[in-house]
Amino acid sequence: MLDSTPKEIKQRTGGGLINPxxxxxxxxxxxxxxxIHKCLPHxxxxxxxxxxxxxxxxxxxxxxxxxxxxxxxxxxxxxxGGANLKTAIxxxxxxYNPDIMAVHTTCLTETIGDDIPSIIRSAEVPEGKVVxxxxxxxxxxxxxxxxxxxxxxxxxxxxxxxxxIKKEQMNVIPGFVNPADMRExxxxxxxxxxxxxxxxxxxxxxxxxxxxxxxxxxEGGTTLAQLKDTGNSKLTVALGRFASSDAAExxxxxxxxxxxxxxxxxxxKATDAFLMVARRTFAKEIPAELELERGQLVDIMTDTHFHFxxxxxxxxxxxxxxxxxxxxxxxxxxxPVHVLTGTPGGAIGSAVGSFEEDIQEMxxxxxxxxxxxxxxxxxxxxxxxxxxxxxxxxxxxxxxxxARAEDTPLVRVxxxxxxxxxxxxxxIVGYRGAMRLLEMISNALLDRQDRDxxxxxxxxxx
Amino acid sequence: MEAARMITExxxxxxxKGRQKAQIKCDTDxxxxxxxxxxxxxxxARVVLNPITDAIHLVHGPIGCASYTWDIRGSLSSDAELxxxxxxxxxxxxxxxxxxxxxxxxxxxxxxVKYPAKLMFVYSTCIVGVIGDDLEAVCKAAAxxxxxxxxxxxxxxxxxxxxxxxxxACDALLRLIEPEEPKQIKQNNSINYLGDFNLAGEAWIIRxxxxxxxxxxxxxxxxxxxxxxxKTAPTASLxxxxxxxxxxxxxxxxxxxxxxxxxxVSFLGLEDTVSSLRQIAxxxxxxxxxxxxxxxxxxxxxxxxxILATYREKFQGKKxxxxxxxxxxxxxxxxxxxxxxxxxxxxxxxxxxxxxxDTINELVDEGTVILDDANPAELERFMLEQGxxxxxxxxxxxxxxxxxxxxFIDHNHDRKHPLSGFVGAVNFAKEVYSTVCxxxxxxxx
Numbered sequence: 001m002l003d004s005t006p007k008e009i010k011q012r013t014g015g016g017l018i019n020p021x022x023x024x025x026x027x028x029x030x031x032x033x034x035x036i037h038k039c040l041p042h043x044x045x046x047x048x049x050x051x052x053x054x055x056x057x058x059x060x061x062x063x064x065x066x067x068x069x070x071x072x073x074x075x076x077x078x079x080x081g082g083a084n085l086k087t088a089i090x091x092x093x094x095x096y097n098p099d100i101m102a103v104h105t106t107c108l109t110e111t112i113g114d115d116i117p118s119i120i121r122s123a124e125v126p127e128g129k130v131v132x133x134x135x136x137x138x139x140x141x142x143x144x145x146x147x148x149x150x151x152x153x154x155x156x157x158x159x160x161x162x163x164x165i166k167k168e169q170m171n172v173i174p175g176f177v178n179p180a181d182m183r184e185x186x187x188x189x190x191x192x193x194x195x196x197x198x199x200x201x202x203x204x205x206x207x208x209x210x211x212x213x214x215x216x217x218x219e220g221g222t223t224l225a226q227l228k229d230t231g232n233s234k235l236t237v238a239l240g241r242f243a244s245s246d247a248a249e250x251x252x253x254x255x256x257x258x259x260x261x262x263x264x265x266x267x268x269k270a271t272d273a274f275l276m277v278a279r280r281t282f283a284k285e286i287p288a289e290l291e292l293e294r295g296q297l298v299d300i301m302t303d304t305h306f307h308f309x310x311x312x313x314x315x316x317x318x319x320x321x322x323x324x325x326x327x328x329x330x331x332x333x334x335x336p337v338h339v340l341t342g343t344p345g346g347a348i349g350s351a352v353g354s355f356e357e358d359i360q361e362m363x364x365x366x367x368x369x370x371x372x373x374x375x376x377x378x379x380x381x382x383x384x385x386x387x388x389x390x391x392x393x394x395x396x397x398x399x400x401x402x403a404r405a406e407d408t409p410l411v412r413v414x415x416x417x418x419x420x421x422x423x424x425x426x427x428i429v430g431y432r433g434a435m436r437l438l439e440m441i442s443n444a445l446l447d448r449q450d451r452d453x454x455x456x457x458x459x460x461x462x
Numbered sequence: 463m464e465a466a467r468m469i470t471e472x473x474x475x476x477x478x479k480g481r482q483k484a485q486i487k488c489d490t491d492x493x494x495x496x497x498x499x500x501x502x503x504x505x506x507a508r509v510v511l512n513p514i515t516d517a518i519h520l521v522h523g524p525i526g527c528a529s530y531t532w533d534i535r536g537s538l539s540s541d542a543e544l545x546x547x548x549x550x551x552x553x554x555x556x557x558x559x560x561x562x563x564x565x566x567x568x569x570x571x572x573x574x575v576k577y578p579a580k581l582m583f584v585y586s587t588c589i590v591g592v593i594g595d596d597l598e599a600v601c602k603a604a605a606x607x608x609x610x611x612x613x614x615x616x617x618x619x620x621x622x623x624x625x626x627x628x629x630x631a632c633d634a635l636l637r638l639i640e641p642e643e644p645k646q647i648k649q650n651n652s653i654n655y656l657g658d659f660n661l662a663g664e665a666w667i668i669r670x671x672x673x674x675x676x677x678x679x680x681x682x683x684x685x686x687x688x689x690x691x692x693k694t695a696p697t698a699s700l701x702x703x704x705x706x707x708x709x710x711x712x713x714x715x716x717x718x719x720x721x722x723x724x725x726x727v728s729f730l731g732l733e734d735t736v737s738s739l740r741q742i743a744x745x746x747x748x749x750x751x752x753x754x755x756x757x758x759x760x761x762x763x764x765x766x767x768x769i770l771a772t773y774r775e776k777f778q779g780k781k782x783x784x785x786x787x788x789x790x791x792x793x794x795x796x797x798x799x800x801x802x803x804x805x806x807x808x809x810x811x812x813x814x815x816x817x818x819x820d821t822i823n824e825l826v827d828e829g830t831v832i833l834d835d836a837n838p839a840e841l842e843r844f845m846l847e848q849g850x851x852x853x854x855x856x857x858x859x860x861x862x863x864x865x866x867x868x869x870f871i872d873h874n875h876d877r878k879h880p881l882s883g884f885v886g887a888v889n890f891a892k893e894v895y896s897t898v899c900x901x902x903x904x905x906x907x
Contacts, residue, residue: 001543012572019532052526052527068496069495071496092495107524138524139524342525
């Protein structure tokens with residue numbers, strides 16, 4: 001399929017994308033909103049948007065994804081979508097009865113300029129029910145920006161500093177990761193004996209068990225009471241600058257909760273850093289259970305480091321996850337020669353910082369060089385790989401075209417994964433997540449070595 | 463969720479056969495605030511045109527519309543693979559403010575250099591309709607600049623539902639096939655095959671049957687089609703339509719413009735396949751061809767019938783629910799289920815039309831629930847009330863069915879086995895069997 005990708009790299013001035021490494025804001029907002037208990041995400045726009053997002057999320061999680069739409073018509077885009085949204089609010093509570101309705105906008109409703117807060121104010125919202133919103137123009141940023149904006153919406157609508165003295169609890173914003181990752185982060189904190197509020201939390205929502213019943217609102221998700229209480233915590237840990245730091249900063253401003261922005265805890269270094277913050281915050285020692293896990297991880301890393309050393313790898317996907325993966329493969333002695341995200345890079349000095357700077361700095365510290373790009377596409381990644389081939393590609397399902405064209409193994413990590421299952425039930429964060437990544441990477445490399453080995457080089461013990 | 467919750471606006475879109483309310487409300491806009499399973503105009507246009515293999519499909523809009531439709535339709539190609547890439551102008555805030563025409567022109571220029579193609583479709587999305595980019599003018603200028611065809615597709619999402627998108631796609635196709643010379647020499651026994659997107663290679667199966675009958679397939683709309691092939695469409699002597707929902711309009715227009723009569727066919731299930739092949743042979747009216755067709759039917763039926771009979775025994779007492787895109791497919795599925803001894807107890811579509819619902823109503827048994835543009839709550843309620851064992855649907859319905867312990871078959875873009883023709887009738891039975899009789903259901907509480 002990608003036979004026609006030219007090797008020669010020419011400056012592209014058109015500004016369009018070929019084979020994107022990102023998608024639009026609203027889907028990220030929808031995913032974030034699913035992480036609130038008994039919340040129905042609502043897409044204010046054409047019904048195609050809602051349908052596409054549900055389809056995409058359904059394919060990734062293999063679980064029912066519920067969201068409603070304002071079902072725009074030509075009339076609503078001329079006269080504004082206020083009437084549609086008001087009708088939608090009424091119908092959603094009559095028909096689907098959520099506790100919370102999370103409205104996000106689309107490129108259409110942003111462009112026609114619907115004033116969502118005033119529409120919500122003038123809508124009939126039943127007693128005890130809540131409607132909140134986030135502006136998620138599809139023509140800015142990416143799905144990660146949309147996730148970030150929806151989490152900001154949660155803070156700006158709900159977080160309250162009700163008590164003068166902060167409680168012995170911390171907030172954790174996990175970022176755009178799988179429910180299994182959220183579960184694993186919570187498990188680490190539970191083992192630490194730390195009190196926390198994770199928001200959003202899609203575990204128990206998009207990985208709900210099979211019971212023979214369809215639950216429109218499964219057990220999981222952050223409750224409204226918890227969201228309110230985030231203003232009383234003594235710290236917010238934002239995991240991943242791009243998906244989480246904006247909301248954490250807003251919470252700091254609104255409720256004076258200090259912020260620690262950390263990398264998504266992928267690999268040993270980032271997991272250490274996360275646990276150290278928890279340890280400091282609660283003045284607790286790292287329990288033996290976690291010491292054991294860490295020790296096992298280091299043991300595996302030393303047992304197998306010769307499989308990884310010097311191997312060239314291309315990593316692409318969402319900024320926060322890619323940053324974590326890059327740090328981890330560097331700690332294995334691998335060489336990330338191409339690192340790319342579709343999400344725009346952020347600005348130096350802003351809360352999210354600069355993706356390209358972060359990665360370049362890690363490479364420099366390791367004494368390595370590589371291609372790094374934010375706001376890129378898979379056409380660019382493919383050209384890079386043609387010019388400097390790699391032993392392994394790590395990224396989402398869309399990497400399979402390049403993997404096939406260049407006959408390179410692919411380890412599937414990130415969003416979306418449309419052609420494999422179970423991934424959303426298994427973490428990549430924490431020490432255990434790192435073990436799983438190690439297994440996936442080494443299986444991919446060694447399976448390839450076995451496949452390619454001449455008879456005389458084919459070995460039983462590796 | 464309690465079954466009592468229904469909003470009054472939806473009542474007219476649901477009926478039960480045997481009750482007085484025969485006609486259901488359909489082909490209308492969805493109710494705001496519904497968890498509709500429906501898609502938009504752009505989606506409709508894209509799924510119809512995307513299988514054209516050697517075209518550049520450029521989506522003019524913010525990135526989402528291009529990324530969600532990137533290679534999602536399992537249309538197979540025997541040659542070019544250009545259509546499996548995702549091209550987008552990736553509109554940004556400044557383009558929304560200042561207009562996206564320049565960016566579009568640049569994107570076209572860049573793409574035609576990278577990918578030598580004779581044909582490009584430029585899809586408009588919601589935002590383009592609002593900011594008022596003149597797609598027509600940009601495409602015209604680009605076509606002139608590069609000496610290729612650049613056809614705009616007017617598919618802003620909000621101007622209607624998925625059906626409006628089918629129509630936009632058909633309009634684009636009509637532009638494409640318009641000959642420079644108005645007089646076309648007709649070829650005898652040559653047909654266009656409309657409304658097969660070559661999912662899992664289905665169009666190839668039908669092409670083989672037709673070939674054996676002595677029918678030349680001129681162009682397929684649009685499964686595994688190419689620029690050159692589509693260009694010859696006006697010379698055919700007959701159009702046959704499989705997916706009427708998307709292609710009836712194109713057939714009607716081609717009849718008026720090029721004097722090509724059309725036949726509605728269906729290759730889903732044994733009964734429809736047999737009668738469709740006979741109809742085609744009869745329409746082309748050649749005695750040898752009719753004889754060859756009968757021989758083909760006799761041979762294939764003899765192969766397939768005994769297999770279906772064994773499945774019929776296994777499926778005794780099983781009931782099916784159907785929720786698919788178009789009415790045409792729904793009709794065929796009722797018959798196809800009947801062939802394997804399964805009764806359809808609930809049936810609905812996203813975009814079925816009045817006459818299709820009439821046919822559905824005639825076909826189904828008393829007590830079957832018929833519904834238009836259903837939401838998940840309704841699907842859940844009626845599947846359970848009607849005691850369905852299996853649901854046929856698309857991507858979003860699959861996990862819903864599974865959660866209820868109901869089996870599932872994808873009859874949409876995600877189908878992995880061809881479900882058309884004689885071989886498709888067997889594959890369908892096999893797929894039903896592999897899900898209905900899977901041991902995994904034993905573990906459901």
